[in-house]
Amino acid sequence: MSDIRICEGQLNAAGMRFTLVAARFNGFIVDALQQGAIDALLRHGADPGDIRVVKVPGAFEMPLAIKAVAEKGDSDAVIALGAVIRGATPHFDYVAGECVKGMAQTMMQRGIPVAFGVLTCDTIEQAIERAGTKAGNKGAEAAVTAIEMVDLLRRLKAS
Numbered sequence: 166m167s168d169i170r171i172c173e174g175q176l177n178a179a180g181m182r183f184t185l186v187a188a189r190f191n192g193f194i195v196d197a198l199q200q201g202a203i204d205a206l207l208r209h210g211a212d213p214g215d216i217r218v219v220k221v222p223g224a225f226e227m228p229l230a231i232k233a234v235a236e237k238g239d240s241d242a243v244i245a246l247g248a249v250i251r252g253a254t255p256h257f258d259y260v261a262g263e264c265v266k267g268m269a270q271t272m273m274q275r276g277i278p279v280a281f282g283v284l285t286c287d288t289i290e291q292a293i294e295r296a297g298t299k300a301g302n303k304g305a306e307a308a309v310t311a312i313e314m315v316d317l318l319r320r321l322k323a324s
């Protein structure tokens with residue numbers, strides 16, 4: 166047992182640079198996710214000067230902005246914040262599908278952690294529950310994930 170080495174990320178965000186890419190669509194939900202994410206980063210030791218917020222129109226536009234941030238190379242992680250809420254047509258599937266596909270591609274191609282704080286809900290009530298009420302705040306969860314992944318990648322690189 167003592168030979169087993171465990172490598173896992175710690176949750177100290179000091180010295181890490183973050184970009185939040187946040188959608189304006191369903192802004193009343195996304196603003197709450199953004200507040201949760203920033204609060205989590207600060208409470209884990211991030212410097213406010215190391216946090217940037219990039220606003221985009223909707224979830225469909227997030228992958229392009231995230232790719233641009235990754236290419237710029239001045240962030241250790243991206244935290245994607247949005248809310249896609251199902252309507253009456255298949256539109257939801259196209260917007261949510263392209264959103265997650267695009268950001269996953271950038272994460273894998275550029276090797277930068279992209280935390281998925283994008284709600285994909287059937288109803289507005291489900292979104293409210295996940296934006297700082299009874300089901301927590303998915304923006305805060307995404308921020309903590311980003312911290313852990315930045316630290317993990319650093320440790321893997323150093324090992």
Ligand SMILES: Nc1c(NC[C@H](O)[C@H](O)[C@H](O)CO)[nH]c(=O)[nH]c1=O
Nearest residue numbers: 188190222223224225247248249250
């Ligand atoms: N319906 C939702 C959208 N739709 C807008 C698209 O994301 C996009 O901005 C538009 O089609 C122009 O290209 N966006 C969300 O973030 N959430 C939705 O529920």
Ligand SMILES: CC(=O)[C@@H](O)COP(=O)(O)O
Nearest residue numbers: 250251252253254256257
């Ligand atoms: C997720 C969406 O794009 C949604 O707002 C679209 O609603 P609808 O399908 O009623 O046009």
